[in-house]
Amino acid sequence: MKAVDNTLTDAADTELSPLTPRPARRPARTRRWIAALVTVAVAAGVAVLVSNLLGDAALFFYNADEAVERRDELASQRFRLQGTPLSEPENTFWNDQPVLAFPVGFDGAVVDVVHTGDPPELFQPGVPVVLEGAWRQGPGPGPVVAGDGWHFASDRMLVKHDNDYRDRDVYDERIYEADQGGALP
Amino acid sequence: MSQAGYVLGAWGVTLAAVGIYAASLVVRGRRLLRRARPEKAG
Amino acid sequence: MTPVGSLATPDEALVASYLGGPARTGSRFTFWLGLATLIGLAAVAALGLLAVPADDVQGDTVRIIFVHVPSALGAYAAFGLTALGSVMWLWRRSVWWDVTAHAGAEVGVLLCGLTLVTGMLWGRPTWGTYWEWGDVRLVTTLILFLVMVGYLSVRALGGDAASVATRAAVVGLVGAVNIPIVNRSVNWWANRTLHQQSSITDGKLEDLTLFTLFLAFVVAAMAICWMMMHRFRIGWLERQLQARDLHDALAARRAEANR
Numbered sequence: 452m453k454a455v456d457n458t459l460t461d462a463a464d465t466e467l468s469p470l471t472p473r474p475a476r477r478p479a480r481t482r483r484w485i486a487a488l489v490t491v492a493v494a495a496g497v498a499v500l501v502s503n504l505l506g507d508a509a510l511f512f513y514n515a516d517e518a519v520e521r522r523d524e525l526a527s528q529r530f531r532l533q534g535t536p537l538s539e540p541e542n543t544f545w546n547d548q549p550v551l552a553f554p555v556g557f558d559g560a561v562v563d564v565v566h567t568g569d570p571p572e573l574f575q576p577g578v579p580v581v582l583e584g585a586w587r588q589g590p591g592p593g594p595v596v597a598g599d600g601w602h603f604a605s606d607r608m609l610v611k612h613d614n615d616y617r618d619r620d621v622y623d624e625r626i627y628e629a630d631q632g633g634a635l636p
Numbered sequence: 637m638s639q640a641g642y643v644l645g646a647w648g649v650t651l652a653a654v655g656i657y658a659a660s661l662v663v664r665g666r667r668l669l670r671r672a673r674p675e676k677a678g
Numbered sequence: 679m680t681p682v683g684s685l686a687t688p689d690e691a692l693v694a695s696y697l698g699g700p701a702r703t704g705s706r707f708t709f710w711l712g713l714a715t716l717i718g719l720a721a722v723a724a725l726g727l728l729a730v731p732a733d734d735v736q737g738d739t740v741r742i743i744f745v746h747v748p749s750a751l752g753a754y755a756a757f758g759l760t761a762l763g764s765v766m767w768l769w770r771r772s773v774w775w776d777v778t779a780h781a782g783a784e785v786g787v788l789l790c791g792l793t794l795v796t797g798m799l800w801g802r803p804t805w806g807t808y809w810e811w812g813d814v815r816l817v818t819t820l821i822l823f824l825v826m827v828g829y830l831s832v833r834a835l836g837g838d839a840a841s842v843a844t845r846a847a848v849v850g851l852v853g854a855v856n857i858p859i860v861n862r863s864v865n866w867w868a869n870r871t872l873h874q875q876s877s878i879t880d881g882k883l884e885d886l887t888l889f890t891l892f893l894a895f896v897v898a899a900m901a902i903c904w905m906m907m908h909r910f911r912i913g914w915l916e917r918q919l920q921a922r923d924l925h926d927a928l929a930a931r932r933a934e935a936n937r
Contacts, residue, residue: 639737639738639739639803640738642739642742642799642800642802642803643727643738643739643741643742645799646742646745646746646795646796646799646800647723647727647741647742647745649792649795649796649799650745650749650792650796651719653788653791653792654788654792654901654905657785657788657905658712658901658904658905658908661703661905661908661909661912662702662703662704662908664703664912665702665703665704665908665911665912665915666702666703668703668912668915668916668919669702669703669915671919672915672918672919672922
């Protein structure tokens with residue numbers, strides 16, 4: 452090609468020849484290889500994510516009432532439970548471990564939670580949380596609110612912020628609402 | 637990291653990415669137009 | 679808006695029109711649009727970072743919504759253009775729409791990536807985690823992002839322009855199917871995501887916060903228009919130059935044969 456170019460062009464600069472491919476920053480072949488690799492990687496990634504979503508891993512949490520309902524079925528299995536903390540947590544000890552004990556509620560059901568580990572910064576009464584752990588028989592160390600002979604032992608906590616944005620003036624109102632929630636069954 | 641760190645991080649990333657992309661568009665456009673000019677390209 | 683419209687003129691006209699013009703893809707319109715965007719951005723930053731009150735629970739991290747939510751909606755809009763452009767390419771073989779689709783994908787990938795990053799930066803202080811693999815909102819957004827990265831990489835694979843456009847259009851439509859899934863995921867699978875449902879449609883934002891968010895939408899829309907116009911002109915110019923190079927090459931071959 453190059454030889455042909457030179458014979459064809461009158462201009463001194465062979466770069467001007469129409470037959471010379473325009474210089475790319477990377478050779479076209481390398482760029483195509485990168486594009487091919489990216490395409491394959493993306494396709495594989497999407498396949499993994501979709502199958503993951505359609506599989507069991509996609510079930511993110513049971514609300515507290517569902518978790519109570521499915522207690523037999525769940526047995527000692529690990530799962531995630533969502534509920535709203537109904538009161539300030541009690542700092543106490545359980546099997547020589549420092550724990551937080553507090554009740555969470557959802558749709559009328561109440562669960563006593565014993566949580567090991569640091570809670571997220573935003574953890575506070577009235578703001579829903581998702582807890583990862585399992586059912587344990589027997590009352591926990593803290594206040595017994597549910598009083599059904601079970602507690603939920605969790606070791607991971609995420610705050611599930613709802614879509615309710617308010618400025619700080621409304622804070623007291625929210626605490627009041629949470630307290631009202633605490634008066635559930 | 638403090639809350640302000642996350643906030644400034646998110647704003648910073650957004651403004652920087654959009655700014656760099658916008659600048660790259662201008663540069664790409666200029667490069668192409670330089671090629672389009674007959675006295676400078678084929 | 680005339681510059682974009684005028685680009686639809688057939689083939690050589692565009693290159694020719696640029697030959698005597700300025701060496702940039704900007705026009706008087708995009709100049710003023712860009713300037714207005716910068717001013718708007720300063721206003722959003724002043725309101726969003728300083729004037730808007732902190733949230734009672736989230737504190738200052740609420741200020742991230744002013745970049746996160748406009749990025750997300752902007753990504754939907756840009757990918758929507760990719761979908762529309764893909765349909766118009768497949769249906770009408772419209773090069774104009776194919777170039778628009780490509781532009782939308784590039785701008786959308788940028789915005790979708792920003793949605794993911796700013797979301798993670800909000801998630802860590804709010805939820806207590808950057809990322810959860812089991813969360814449908816997060817993972818469907820990542821899938822949307824990856825499919826559209828795939829769109830760009832399919833385009834980069836090369837080949838003749840028409841078959842590249844057709845392959846890409848199919849990928850673009852697959853990606854677009856994901857848009858409503860991502861958007862509705864918080865309602866369809868409320869117990870599979872930490873992500874809150876829409877705060878705007880439920881009217882759960884304070885007045886100034888809401889105003890700032892709407893201003894941020896307007897500014898984001900202007901920024902997206904600016905980027906789309908520039909990116910479109912680049913795409914269109916690339917097509918014209920390819921066509922011209924091909925034409926020149928053919929002419930040279932013909933000259934070669936005539937020797």
